Structure formats: structure tokens, C-alpha cells
Amino acid sequence: MSRLIVISNRVSAPTADQPGAQGGLAVALTAALREADGIWFGWSGETGETVAPKFETYDGVTSATIDLPEQDVEEYYDGYANRTLWPLFHYRLGLTEFERDFQGGYERVNRLFGEFIGPHILPDDLIWVHDYHMIPLGWVLRQRGLTNRLGFFLHIPWPPTRLLTALPDHRRLVEALFAYDVIGFQTQEWLETFHDYVVTQMGGSIHDDGSITVGGRTICAIACPIGIDAREFIAGASSPQAVATHRRMIESSIGRSLIVGVDRLDYSKGLEERFNGYQRYLETRPEARAVVYLLQIAPPSRASVQSYQDIRAQLDALSGRINGAFADIDWVPLRYVNHGYPRDVLAGVYRAARIGLVTPLRDGMNLVAKEYVAAQDPENPGVLILSRFAGAATQLDQALLVNPYSPDDIADAIERALAMSREERLARWKPMFANICNEDVNWWREQFTARLGGA
């Protein structure tokens, strides 16, 4: 059996310092790494001189991380990854910064990863690289003479060709993807936009079996939506911590319906638009005031990037305005919380919520939508309101799908969800729940690694 080598910017394998599993992706990849005696490589999250990877084996899983010098963090992570590729790939050309230094830092750090990882690869290893931070890594490894099977999975959307061509050296970035044997996208839509680029910009051809040929090199590109660890999340929803949280939420709701949103504090999540939609609901349905409240949990993210500081300031102001305008002496319409919670606590919050409000402006997948569905009471589930621009909407099409840019659409969906009969809620929830259980994170991992292994 080949070893599996996982490479991503962040490493979330368990360690002695952080023994708990860090989310569904970590759980799935950790299980695969343990089975295949593999290694998870990435950035330590620390700044410092890069000397050699720090190896740690904990609970049967080995991780290896490197520190990066401050300039590299600024140009590679804050810069090209989060000020160039992230906004561009989320259709936000106006927020995208094009700096040659960023591109230089990005390529330098990818070479650095290649240099440090290369010597640890055995000839039979399967290598699986994750996300937009590491697009050129496969190419770097090939330059070092590696002939292993190489896979890449993009967790975020693939942008339309006309947007991507605004990126200086866009072709260089896409050509690097052809160093991989298998590349995976979250949805058919992102796969098709990739096809469009390959055909119109590179003169490539797409074959009936899904393979793609460009200039004599043929690779396999697939749509393979990531799931959650459904079994673990469902079990977590009946854990003592979840049950206690559920009770706490019900008590603090005093008969009002809870609407919940949980997102990293990121402009792609559509939080401002969501607050506007909620405000529209409160303005236009005065009789419904004081029977609902919105709990928005939004832990800050990428705080050294200006656009993230801006969105945080805008949301601080907007949440204050909404509460100032609508609150009553015994009711606050919006509870806005800027820190994260453990998964079992979130499971209890989701279960207590009559509505899960998940309205990103653009999202590769969105696992909060799946977790909300997984946490529901099978006898009396809540309603998922989901952006049609989240990758998850292709699988969770029984949700109330909304245009996240439209405050009226969001307000109407809230009204409809609150009035929805138990029969309709059940009829919508059941197929979504079945999908989440069938196409879970292990299914996703098996789909991808089967292709990578050459099946």
C-alpha cells in the first residue's frame, strides 16, 4: 500500500499541544494518514527562519511543519494567497491586489516547500496538495524530478475566465496545475469554468471521460464535493456539551425563534448583506419583531489584511445600528459574537435554531450549511436558508435557496421559514440529511484518492 502525503498551508493533524481533531477535514485526512502511514506537511503558522521541518508523531499520525520568515508570510500568505487569489477567486476583482512582490513571495515559498518536502518523499508515495496557497507546488516537485502520482484539490471556487485573465501571469498559474495527475473541484460549475479557461486560453481539449489534454499532457479533472464527518457530528449533537448548550439556548430565547449564522469573519460570507436582509425583515414585518432574534457567530480571520479589518469595522457599525434602531427594553434583535466555539457547543446551537442562515456571496462549498442540517432534531427539524452561490447548494437543493445580494429575498425566506409547517420542514430536511450522510468527508476522500491511485 502506498503512503499518502498531504500538503496544505495549515496542518490540522492532532499534536501533543492540540490533541483534539481540528474539524471534519482534519478528521478524514488524519484517518487516511494513519491508515497509510503518511505525513501531513505545511506551514507551522509561526514566523521564523526556515531551517528544517519539525516532525511530530501523535496518535499514529505524523505532521511536519516549517516556520516562514516574516517577509514570506507577508508576501505569500497575507499577500498573494489572501489579497490576490482569495478575492479574485471569490469574484471580488475590486478587492484584488496585484503586486509583483506577492507573486514572487508565493512562488518562493512554494519552492521552499518543495525543497523541504522533496527529500522526504518515497518513490511510491501518493501526494495530495490542497488549496490555492499551493497551486505551483506540483510543478516545483516535478522540477525536482519527482514522478509520483500528484493530486491537487481546490477548496474554493474557480473563477470565470474573464476574471482570471485580470491576473498578471494567469497562464503561468494555470499551467502549473498540469503538473498534477488529478485535480479536483468542489462542484461541476467550478469544473466547467476551469474547462472554459483551458479551451479558450490554452487551446486544450476536454475528452468524454473527463480528462483534459493541453500540449501533449493529459490530466484528470473531477468535481468532488467535500462533506462533513456526518457520523461524528451527529454523535456530537447529542453529547453532554451539546445538550447543555441546547438547553441554554432555549432558556435564553424565552419563546422566540432563533436564527443562527456561523462564519469566519470574511467578506465572502455576505455578512453585511445578511444583516441588511435581516434588517429588511424587521422593518417590513413590525408584527414579527420580538418573536425572533439572530445570533451571528463570526470569529475574526486574517486580521492583518486591510479588507478584513474593513469588513469587521463595517459589521461592528451595522450591528450597532440594527440594535439601536430595533431593540426593546427586553429584546435584542441581533447577538453578534466575535469568537469561535467548540464543535459540540455549535451543534447544540444549531439544534436550537429554527433557521440556519447561510448566505455567502460566493463559497467553494460551505460546511456550516451541512453541519446545521446534521445537527437537527429528526422529529422537528429547522429550516436551512442557503445562498444559491455556495457550492453546497448543488447538493442541498431542498434548502430555501436565496440570492444573498437581495435583502428582500432574505427577508422573504425568513418569513417563509418561520411559517413553514412541520411536514414541509421534514420533507425538505430528509433528503438533505441523507445526502450529508452518504456524501460525507470519507466518501469525498475515497473518491479523490481512488482517482489519485489510478483507479
Ligand code: F6P
Ligand atoms: O477553505 C478555504 C481556507 O482558506 C482553507 O484553506 C483554510 O484553512 C481556511 O479557509 C481558513 O483560512 P486561514 O487558513 O487563512 O485561516
